[in-house]
Amino acid sequence: QQQVKQSPQSLIVQKGGIPIINCAYENTAFDYFPWYQQFPGKGPALLIAIRPDVSEKKEGRFTISFNKSAKQFSLHIMDSQPGDSATYFCAAPPYGNNDMRFGAGTRLTVKP
Amino acid sequence: EAGVTQFPSHSVIEKGQTVTLRCDPISGHDNLYWYRRVMGKEIKFLLHFVKESKQDESGMPNNRFLAERTGGTYSTLKVQPAELEDSGVYFCASSTMPGTEAFFGQGTRLTVV
Numbered sequence: 001q002q003q004v005k006q007s008p009q010s011l012i013v014q015k016g017g018i019p020i021i022n023c024a025y026e027n028t029a030f031d032y033f034p035w036y037q038q039f040p041g042k043g044p045a046l047l048i049a050i051r052p053d054v055s056e057k058k059e060g061r062f063t064i065s066f067n068k069s070a071k072q073f074s075l076h077i078m079d080s081q082p083g084d085s086a087t088y089f090c091a092a093p094p095y096g097n098n099d100m101r102f103g104a105g106t107r108l109t110v111k112p
Numbered sequence: 113e114a115g116v117t118q119f120p121s122h123s124v125i126e127k128g129q130t131v132t133l134r135c136d137p138i139s140g141h142d143n144l145y146w147y148r149r150v151m152g153k154e155i156k157f158l159l160h161f162v163k164e165s166k167q168d169e170s171g172m173p174n175n176r177f178l179a180e181r182t183g184g185t186y187s188t189l190k191v192q193p194a195e196l197e198d199s200g201v202y203f204c205a206s207s208t209m210p211g212t213e214a215f216f217g218q219g220t221r222l223t224v225v
Binding site for chain 2: 004006009034036041042043044045046049089091093099100101102103104105
């Protein structure tokens with residue numbers, strides 16, 4: 001069932017570093033690419049999302065880069081902080097639907 | 113505005129028992145989804161309700177799982193009888209429309225022993 005492949009599984013960076021998390025999808029019907037952030041004991045929360053008509057979207061320190069031809073998208077966290085330590089999931093739902101296909105998650109640790 | 117709430121937050125049951133999980137979506141959200149995450153794996157789609165109707169239940173693992181949403185408000189997910197492989201975190205999410213932001217509950221951690 002997995003149609004979204006996410007890497008790496010875990011990532012450790014120093015404060016101020018720029019962690020990059022990558023996702024690759026298979027189904028070309030996908031047209032909405034959200035990233036979710038999850039803290040322990042909480043449910044995933046939408047962080048940032050992009051549609052395929054643009055190649056990049058920035059919201060604060062978070063940037064999504066999207067490569068439609070390669071069917072890949074990535075999350076960059078600028079000037080990472082210890083408070084960014086969480087599990088990040090990429091997802092891609094088929095058009096007009098929300099039965100999203102999630103990646104396996106990336107556990108990010110930002111060291112002080 | 114209250115978010116999506118799930119009950120219980122944790123449940124430990126023995127193999128063969130029955131467990132019922134509950135989800136209260138955000139008021140006014142017609143779309144309700146159930147997902148499951150098994151340790152270290154991706155979050156897998158189980159089921160999508162639009163109001164009280166099952167829009168898509170292609171992710172339900174087998175007939176031991178029964179989801180309902182009577183009246184189009186809260187939803188329940190019953191597992192009967194539970195097996196060891198049913199252990200995981202069950203998430204519920206709701207949205208106003210498909211293809212828009214889905215709001216997740218905190219999840220129910222189910223452990224079958």
